[in-house]
Amino acid sequence: MGTSFNEQFDQHGAWRRQFALRLKLLSEWLRDHDLLDAAVEERLRRLETQIRSDKVMVAFVAEFSRGKSELINAIFFAGYKRRIMPASAGRTTMCPTELGYDGEVPPCLRLLPIETRLQPQPLMEWRAVPEKWVRFDLDVNDASQLAQAFEKVAEVRRVTTDEARALGFWHDEFPENNPLLGPDGKVEVPRWRHALINIAHPLLKQGLVILDTPGLNAIGAEPELTVNLIPQAHAVVFILAADTGVTKSDLAIWREHLISEGDSADARLVVLNKIDTMWDALRTPYEVQGEIERQRATSAQVLGLSESQVIPVSAQKGLLAKINEDAALLQASQLPVLERALSHGVMGHRRNILRASVAANIVSLRSEAARAIQIRRRDLAEQMMELKGLRGKNTSVIRQMRARIEQEQREFDVSGARVHAVRSVHLKLLREVLALLGTPALKQEMAELTAKLRQPGIKLGARKAYAQTFDRLRATLRQAADSSAEIQSMLTGTFRQLNAEYGFSLQAPREPDLVRFQRDLDLVERSHIQYLGMGNMFRLAQPEFADRLVRALATRLRVVYESALGELELWNKSAAAQLDAQLRERRRNFGRRLEAIERIQQAASGLDQRIAEIESQEAALSVLEAKLLELTGQLITVPEEESAPSEPLRMSA
CATH class of the missing domain: 3.40.50.300 (P-loop containing nucleotide triphosphate hydrolases)
Known part of the structure; x- marks a missing residue:
């Protein structure tokens, strides 16, 4: 009869468990190889939360x-x-x-x-x-x-019509929908x-x-x-x-x-x-x-x-x-027909959405980790050129090389202040965007909507009040998107300048997609407008009912806004993590270059030995890159046969 809903859901669960295990292995591997910066760690945490709480x-x-x-x-x-x-x-x-x-x-x-x-x-x-x-x-x-x-x-419990009215189960305007009145003058309510x-x-x-x-x-x-x-x-x-x-x-x-x-x-x-x-x-x-x-x-x-x-x-x-x-x-x-419709429709659709989201996050995570590997590869290439240039040179030239590296290091230390200034400006602009989507702004919008719905009489203007509220919410989201686009442009230009001046390989992280949260707002608005049919207009005349409706709206909007804030914060972490990683790698690079010069000065064989070490490290980086592709590739495409349950679903009754 094909795959039932129960079997399909069991397969979905098996895939999630397999994914969680592989995600843990990836996290440990990244930590062991010093590739777990703040942005990568945040993406891993979000992925793990998404899979566990789905x-x-x-x-x-x-x-x-x-x-x-x-x-x-x-x-x-x-x-x-x-x-x-x-x-x-x-x-x-x-x-x-x-x-x-x-x-x-x-x-x-x-x-x-x-x-x-x-x-x-x-x-x-x-x-x-x-x-x-x-x-x-x-x-x-x-x-x-x-x-x-x-x-x-x-x-159930029996209550008077006044109690039923207060609880929302008795409406004088729609007597046909009211519960039956008993001989004792009371009605049943849950x-x-x-x-x-x-x-x-x-x-x-x-x-x-x-x-x-x-x-x-x-x-x-x-x-x-x-x-x-x-x-x-x-x-x-x-x-x-x-x-x-x-x-x-x-x-x-x-x-x-x-x-x-x-x-x-x-x-x-x-x-x-x-x-x-x-x-x-x-x-x-x-x-x-x-x-x-x-x-x-x-x-x-x-x-x-x-x-x-x-x-x-x-x-x-x-x-x-x-x-x-x-x-x-x-x-x-014909129950199996319904179960198949649920399994292929619900589970198939849900799995596709989850896998697409997971794949997008894994690709971003791979890019963050791969960038760190590329920084190390570039530094090794610079060291190799530097060391090969010392072949056949006398002690005086090697001393000059050491002095030049030390001078570069001093100049680079000065650049740290420039980098911190960039981060400071970025954070200031980001805080302005975060304020647009913060809790105080949302509370203000909900207070205005509540005030309109509390006006006396039947709320024939409720739809208009909701429409105006959502127009303002969408405008705020567009303002946040425009501001983030300006910050993205500033980051791109600043990163390009830092790359030219200090030899970095900074790349502005992908701008957060705030447009999809506008679609979420559209869905929330649609569900509320649908609810504001004539059948509920009389209920809205009760202030406590209007308050409850707005509180329900605020609960759902908070989820949308918190998700948008999360995207902005991850964007900030990705930019900051790049700066931190490249500053850290450059400092390590200076240390390795000075160490190599010192070894060369102490032993004639030090130069060839250091060149061999760098060649070995370059080969190790290639292995590291291949392993990163392998581990992330397994998370993006999980073979279907691995999703199959190991044994049929059983209930212990």
């Missing part, structure tokens, strides 16, 4: 009773031979639930009380306050205990705002994060879920019921909360679940399949997708087939 998030989104939790059970937890996520009638996920793995945290379920909605802090800030979460320890080897613990994400499940499932250990979201009413009440978590997921699986097709509430979720513009086709999959409800013993399999295909075509048309993005599945039968190892039923459930 996550692949798959978000499952659906209205209630579409079989979403059952689908998660079928794809990820069938190895436990039972349901793990609550999926029985009347028992469903009521709060957004993230399943992932953190080796520094014991296996546990952490639940954030719904009352935290009454406070302005966004989810990202609550994550940093573990004492506010209710924690339950988990036994990953006890399937029954796991399933029992996970049922807590389905817990007991928990957010759930974090930390378990050592093989896929989760390798970086998979599963986001299980509740229905429309719960999604709309949590802006951070819609504008941050779902848009940043690497794949979104939207689940419909095959017997009903696209309902009004399904369409509302799709249009208001799922951003499809500009996304890869593989990143958005629609599952037409519960096709087993259409299986009919009184009709031929051909007729049943024809009806499923018609429902598939209709759903694709309503959602504006190609039919290939709509996959008919029976999650329940797929889970049953995996538990009973029934190949025929598994085939009929």
